[in-house]
Amino acid sequence: YIWPSPQLDALEAARFNQNGHNAGGIANFVEPCDVFFTGGINFTGRSNIADWLRTAYHDMATHNVTDGTGGMDASVRFAEEQERPENVGDGIANTIGLLFTITDRYISMADSLTLGPIIAIENCGGPEIAFRGGRLDAGEPNMPGVPEPQQDLETHIASFVRQGFTQTEMIGLVSCGHTIGGVQHDFFPDIVPELNDPNSTESVVHFDSTFVTFDNNLAIEYISGTTHDPLVVGFNDTTNSDKRIFGSDGNVTMGSFAKSRDFFQSTCAGLLARMFNTVPRGVQLTDVVTPLPVKPFNVQLILDRDTLKFSGEVRFWNMSEDASRTVFLLWDDHNGRTHQVSLLFSGVSTAVAGRYTAAWYSFNATADTPFQAIEATAGVTSMRFVVDGRLEDQGGLGFSVQDGVVFSNTSCATSQNPYAGHLEIAVRNGLQPARVYLEQEVLDSVQRITVVDTEITPPAHPPANASSPYAIWSIDLEDAVKSVWYTIGFELDDGAKFSSNDMHRLIDLPPCAS
Numbered sequence: 240y241i242w243p244s245p246q247l248d249a250l251e252a253a254r255f256n257q258n259g260h261n262a263g264g265i266a267n268f269v270e271p272c273d274v275f276f277t278g279g280i281n282f283t284g285r286s287n288i289a290d291w292l293r294t295a296y297h298d299m300a301t302h303n304v305t306d307g308t309g310g311m312d313a314s315v316r317f318a319e320e321q322e323r324p325e326n327v328g329d330g331i332a333n334t335i336g337l338l339f340t341i342t343d344r345y346i347s348m349a350d351s352l353t354l355g356p357i358i359a360i361e362n363c364g365g366p367e368i369a370f371r372g373g374r375l376d377a378g379e380p381n382m383p384g385v386p387e388p389q390q391d392l393e394t395h396i397a398s399f400v401r402q403g404f405t406q407t408e409m410i411g412l413v414s415c416g417h418t419i420g421g422v423q424h425d426f427f428p429d430i431v432p433e434l435n436d437p438n439s440t441e442s443v444v445h446f447d448s449t450f451v452t453f454d455n456n457l458a459i460e461y462i463s464g465t466t467h468d469p470l471v472v473g474f475n476d477t478t479n480s481d482k483r484i485f486g487s488d489g490n491v492t493m494g495s496f497a498k499s500r501d502f503f504q505s506t507c508a509g510l511l512a513r514m515f516n517t518v519p520r521g522v523q524l525t526d527v528v529t530p531l532p533v534k535p536f537n538v539q540l541i542l543d544r545d546t547l548k549f550s551g552e553v554r555f556w557n558m559s560e561d562a563s564r565t566v567f568l569l570w571d572d573h574n575g576r577t578h579q580v581s582l583l584f585s586g587v588s589t590a591v592a593g594r595y596t597a598a599w600y601s602f603n604a605t606a607d608t609p610f611q612a613i614e615a616t617a618g619v620t621s622m623r624f625v626v627d628g629r630l631e632d633q634g635g636l637g638f639s640v641q642d643g644v645v646f647s648n649t650s651c652a653t654s655q656n657p658y659a660g661h662l663e664i665a666v667r668n669g670l671q672p673a674r675v676y677l678e679q680e681v682l683d684s685v686q687r688i689t690v691v692d693t694e695i696t697p698p699a700h701p702p703a704n705a706s707s708p709y710a711i712w713s714i715d716l717e718d719a720v721k722s723v724w725y726t727i728g729f730e731l732d733d734g735a736k737f738s739s740n741d742m743h744r745l746i747d748l749p750p751c752a753s
């Protein structure tokens with residue numbers, strides 16, 4: 240895709256900035272892979288990766304291919320769904336507690352329930368699964384429909400067909416799920432006993448011997464007759480659903496998984512991608528999110544009197560640290576001139592258990608000045624980068640920068656208690672936006688993040704200083720909750736909308752001069 244694209248930029252960052260510089264919040268919950276909840280030494284027998292993968296399946300499994308309802312839509316967050324016997328346990332609540340922390344206006348709750356297990360699986364021995372974003376969060380619970388272990392084979396086959404999977408795919412999907420985790424005594428006392436095991440304090444009997452590694456050991460142990468899977472060799476045959484499912488094609492599928500780790504991994508990559516992409520009818524997912532080779536990050540412009548403070552970073556994918564590398568930022572201004580500065584190395588990030596490395600450079604002028612000072616009259620229209628003499632300009636398009644509507648740091652606080660402030664937004668002469676507004680992320684009555692706009696009115700009088708490139712629009716605000724973050728948005732006559740990357744709170748503003 241072409242940068243900038245706010246939603247894809249956010250999804251790409253959540254998917255690929257996993258560890259190190261500017262890392263997102265997910266990967267460290269599964270590093271090491273047996274982390275449970277927020278970390279520390281874990282003797283429970285449980286793990287985040289297991290909770291996340293099961294939760295995603297339970298969110299999806301309500302799907303009905305015939306009427307298009309259900310699917311990955313985070314309906315599993317509703318208490319009404321969690322209270323159903325099919326969703327017994329606290330794993331769903333744990334998952335929500337961790338993964339919903341990455342949601343924002345661009346990353347839905349259902350996307351976070353997808354990103355979690357995808358990142359967990361690829362960091363814990365499993366395949367890279369193609370990720371598409373854009374899931375919409377349900378406004379109400381879905382119909383019940385998650386399979387339960389005491390149901391018979393015909394019921395399970397019918398259930399998977401309703402979800403959109405054949406019998407063979409059912410065998411695959413169950414073994415891709417049950418290569419991780421196990422069954423807990425607390426919630427399934429009729430399936431597994433109390434273990435009294437200091438290494439499994441929550442009495443979890445695991446499906447295979449490598450229960451936080453995504454591998455084909457479940458199949459190997461099943462085929463070789465050494466399995467301890469409590470849904471295969473459980474003392475209660477009624478709940479031996481894995482046994483009935485795995486054996487339902489004469490062990491052909493499980494046999495092929497046992498023989499080939501690669502076949503298991505590639506089959507799971509395909510089946511799990513389909514599981515994650517099973518969404519209610521009408522939801523349009525993005526294309527598969529792939530890492531941008533050159534990606535500006537958090538580019539911001541703030542007006543400081545006659546100067547624009549231009550800050551940001553750029554990430555180069557598949558590049559490690561190299562002190563001898565030179566990186567230049569080139570930017571064009573409104574006068575048709577090009578400026579050039581050398582950028583400072585700012586860090587390295589990694590992804591997919593270290594399989595990928597990215598090098599980051601920041602727009603600092605010096606180590607202490609985290610921005611470039613640009614003459615406001617000249618402004619900035621687009622950027623390019625030159626890395627060791629190689630031009631990076633998105634195939635000739637450049638990386639466009641909007642300096643049309645920017646926060647002015649003449650904004651100030653009029654009162655501290657309650658917090659009140661006077662926000663000044665600078666609008667570039669000649670732009671003539673249809674609207675300028677503050678944006679605030681709020682939760683609706685069912686926890687979905689929406690953006691509420693507060694209109695800013697244009698100045699009543701023409702700017703006193705007509706030679707200034709910007710006119711100041713302003714708004715007076717009070718903040719009852721003291722820490723509301725605002726971004727700045729504007730809309731053009733053709734409906735195109737823009738949002739700033741910089742966020743502001745009233746409590747951060749300097750006092751207004753009296």
Ligand code: HEM
Nearest residue numbers: 289292293296328386387388412413416420421422423480
């Ligand atoms: C007929 C279909 C299925 C049945 C009857 C079934 C049943 C169960 C049961 C009873 C548990 C124990 C849960 C607990 O103790 O909290 C479990 C755990 C689990 N299931 Fe399934 N399952 C099925 C399909 C799937 C599928 C398709 C996936 C994912 C692709 C999956 C992923 C998991 C995972 C990761 C766990 C481990 C949870 C943990 O250790 O906390 N299951 N399953």
